[in-house]
Amino acid sequence: MSLIRLPLIVTWGLVVLWFLLDVTNLAAGGPFNINWIIPAAAAWLSVICLRAGRGYGGFLFAALLYTAGVRLLIILLAVLGKMAGLEGEYFTWGRNVLFGLVIPHVFLWPVVTFIAGTLIWPVLALAMRRRQVSYRGAAMGVVVILLIVFIALPYLISTLYTGSVGSPRTARNTPADHGLDYEEVTLTTSDGLNLAAWYIPNDAGRGTVIYCHGHTNHRGQMLDQAAFLHENGFRGMLFDFRRHGDSEGDLTTFGYYEWRDVQAAVRYAVDERGEGGPVILWGISMGAATALLAAAEISGVDAVIAESSFYAASETLRSDLNRMFGLPTVPFGFLTGTITELRVGIKIDDLDIGRAVSGLEDTSVLLVGGSADRRMPLANNERLYAQIPGAHKEIYVAEGATHGDIWEMDREAYAEKVLAFLEKSGLTDESDGLDSPAEGGETDGPESPPEGGDSDESR
Numbered sequence: 001m002s003l004i005r006l007p008l009i010v011t012w013g014l015v016v017l018w019f020l021l022d023v024t025n026l027a028a029g030g031p032f033n034i035n036w037i038i039p040a041a042a043a044w045l046s047v048i049c050l051r052a053g054r055g056y057g058g059f060l061f062a063a064l065l066y067t068a069g070v071r072l073l074i075i076l077l078a079v080l081g082k083m084a085g086l087e088g089e090y091f092t093w094g095r096n097v098l099f100g101l102v103i104p105h106v107f108l109w110p111v112v113t114f115i116a117g118t119l120i121w122p123v124l125a126l127a128m129r130r131r132q133v134s135y136r137g138a139a140m141g142v143v144v145i146l147l148i149v150f151i152a153l154p155y156l157i158s159t160l161y162t163g164s165v166g167s168p169r170t171a172r173n174t175p176a177d178h179g180l181d182y183e184e185v186t187l188t189t190s191d192g193l194n195l196a197a198w199y200i201p202n203d204a205g206r207g208t209v210i211y212c213h214g215h216t217n218h219r220g221q222m223l224d225q226a227a228f229l230h231e232n233g234f235r236g237m238l239f240d241f242r243r244h245g246d247s248e249g250d251l252t253t254f255g256y257y258e259w260r261d262v263q264a265a266v267r268y269a270v271d272e273r274g275e276g277g278p279v280i281l282w283g284i285s286m287g288a289a290t291a292l293l294a295a296a297e298i299s300g301v302d303a304v305i306a307e308s309s310f311y312a313a314s315e316t317l318r319s320d321l322n323r324m325f326g327l328p329t330v331p332f333g334f335l336t337g338t339i340t341e342l343r344v345g346i347k348i349d350d351l352d353i354g355r356a357v358s359g360l361e362d363t364s365v366l367l368v369g370g371s372a373d374r375r376m377p378l379a380n381n382e383r384l385y386a387q388i389p390g391a392h393k394e395i396y397v398a399e400g401a402t403h404g405d406i407w408e409m410d411r412e413a414y415a416e417k418v419l420a421f422l423e424k425s426g427l428t429d430e431s432d433g434l435d436s437p438a439e440g441g442e443t444d445g446p447e448s449p450p451e452g453g454d455s456d457e458s459r
Contacts, residue, residue, distance in 0.1 A: 003052060004066040007044050011037055011070050019077045023086040035326065038109070041066060042117040046124040059121055060114070067113040071105040100324065103160075108325060111148055154335040155343075157325065161317075162344055163216065163243045163252040170245050171220030175200050175238075178227040187239055187264040195261055196246035197239035199273070200226060204233030206428055207277030207302075208269045211238045212262060212287030214404055215252065218245035225282060225407060228415055233428075235275060237265045241287070254313050255290035255353075256346040262294035270300055278302035278427040284404060285309070285376065289353050292384075295363050296356040303425055304360070305418060307368040308376040308403055311383050313351035316376075323374065354387045364392040364425035366418070370401030370409075394421060 018034045042063060049059040078091045078101060093100025175182035180200050187195040198219060209229050211222040219238040226236040241258050242249030252258075262281065269275050280303045283291035288309035295301040310316040317340075318333040337348050357365070365388055367381040381395050396417045398410040407414055422428050 003048050003054075003062050004045065004069070007041055007048070008066055008069050011041060011066075012073055015070065015073055015077070019081070019091050022091055023081055037070070038113055039116045039120065041070075042113065042120045043124065046117065046121050047128070050125060050128050056121055056125075060117060063113055063117045064110060067110050071109055075101060075105055104325060108153075108327075111153070114144075115149065150331075150335060153327075154332060154339045157321070157332075157336050158340040158343060161252070161254075162340060168240075168244050168246075169216065169218050171218045171223075171240075173220050173223060174198065175223060175226065175236075178223055180227060180230055180236075185268065187261070187268050189242070189260045189264045191257065191260060193242050193248045193261075195239050195242065195248070195264060197237060197265065197268075199268075200230055200236035200238075202230055202233060202235045205235065205275070205277055206233035207280060208235045208237060208275050209280045209282055210262060210265045210269070210291075211236065212281060212283030212291045213238075213241065213244070214283075214285035214287050215254070216244070217284075221284065222282065229418075232419065234280070235269070235277075237269055239265050241290070251344050252286075253344055253346050254286055254351055255293050256344075256351055258286070258290045259294040259297050262290060263298045266294075266298060266300055280305065280422070280427065283307065283309075289313075289351075292353050292360070292365070293351075293356050295365075296359045301363055303364040303366070303422065303427055305366045305368065305421070306384075307406055308370065308373055309353055309367070309380060309384065310376055311352075311354050311380040312349075314348050317348065320375070354383055357384055357388045361389040362392075364421070364427070365394070366421045367393070367395045368406060368414070368417075369395070369397055370403065370406050371397055371399045372401060373403045375403045392425060396421075 014037060015034065045063050045066060046059060049055075049062055052058075054062070074091065078093060080086075081091045082093070175198055183199045183201070185197045185199045187197050189195065196219070209226070211219070211226055213219060213221040219240045222238060226238055230236055239261065240247040241252070241261050243252045247261075266279055269279065279301050281291035281295060281301055282305040283289070284307045288306035291304050292306050292309060295304050314333070314337060317337055318329040321327045321332050321336065322329055340346070341348055367384055369376065369378045369381045371378065378397060385393055385395055396414070398406045398414060401409045419428075
């Protein structure tokens, strides 16, 4: 412990300073990056251990002990920032504690310290002691590094993304909690999977809306949206994608096979129930991308409301590796993508939503995004808009909203935009009148609809 005392105290001071800069937004775009502490600390600890006569094993123990002390402080500051509402760019974990806090600080950064230390140790050992034998202790570490970096780490990230770790989340509420009559139904996909679903009938029969939830979520995610459009005369279908909720399936494929789940929902509503009226798909994140893919693949879809869709899966993977895990896209983007393709049996480059929407000439599309969404930035919708042919397309921007929370943050304006989009697309009987949020029940959004036109940006 005495060997790491001074480096640990100095690092704690820098971490606290960075925390203060981060939560006050003074560090944005600055030249200092807290991650540079890792190689600097590895070099410092190498010198200390060499002067104390310690070998590679002693250095490695000291480096990992030092890392544990630093990461514990960062976790504590992140929790403090979250509780106090001061979270900044670095000291936060977003919506997911496992991905944003536990895995990076308990697993990834100790691995990075191990890698940096193993690469730096032999260089300093040879410079200070002039003995080649000093390198032997690190040789096995290099082998382990190669296995961890190029196989284990990408494999772990791949399994986390495709949902093969842990049990899926399931819905706690049902349509009955929103005062809706519904039926529990089972959908069967073209490749033989059974999907759990709720069917919400409606005597008004204006059409059927199929709701497509996001990655790692469940059919209950869009219950409030379903209740809102039910008030306006639409039937509803909410289902769990494969490997989500109560549905069958071993892996998630981000839309590559999930479009067949949407197809099963459409076929159930149209063929088995014999329902008339337009068919509308409304999806969030992965559900939005899948809805756009499904509309391009199957017939009978009249409109798509796509909230926070990705443009291409390969782009989102690379962005997530850097944003969520702090890993460079080269080579981890290629490695993680390749391992995922081999494990799941897909081609990630085929998950190109921009290419798919070029076939939606006869489908009305509303692209929705939050101005503060870092994961699925507004540029995605702008690029998708450019690829959709014809004039039946609109973009809606919710100011200040982040990923997956647009309905909660912007309910009234978002809801009015959806109704206006459906009316403009000719998918409602305007003479009957649609219930706006202000008329139809409780709302928690802004008091007035957004200003602006129906194209590019409505807010």
